[in-house]
Amino acid sequence: MKKIIFFIAVLSSVTLTAQVQAAKDVSYAVIEKAPTYPGCDNGDKECFQAKLQEEITKNFNSKITSSLSSKQQVIVQFTITTDGDFTDVKVKALNNDIKEEVIRIFSLLPKVTPGTMKGESKAVTYTLPLIVEPAKKKISNSLVAPSQPQNN
Secondary structure, three states: OHHHHHHHHHHHHHHHHHHHHHHOOEEOOOOOEOOEOOOOOOOOHHHHHHHHHHHHHHHOOHHHHHHOOOOEEEEEEEEEOOOOOEEEEEEEOOOHHHHHHHHHHHHHOOOOEOEEEOOEEEOEEEEEEEEEOOOOOOOOOOOOOOOOOOOO
């Protein structure tokens, strides 16, 4: 019985430590000065999001989506560290290839200027919803003229 209580006590302390660690991160929604993506003005949240989506779109391997029959929602959660690195990338998607591709893309992203709270750099958590669409079929350049009725 003492071993079980000790085990529960150890698990409880680990859980408390994890909760304290998570509390050090700040949500992107409440950060005073948001992380700044290269090429954006200092702390511009809209520019950050636009640049991030641009990088994802530019680097996404569209061959992965060729087998999709419909749009898929993908939820990406990540942390931007106090050093400006993208870490702890977690992806929720029905397709494992899409999950792996999103993680690959995040490994390519450049460092950003970290977010700050009260003048101090803070790790910032961010959730990004994405819609992945099936790759478009190649459209032929040849036009077929509609048939015209014959006047006899």
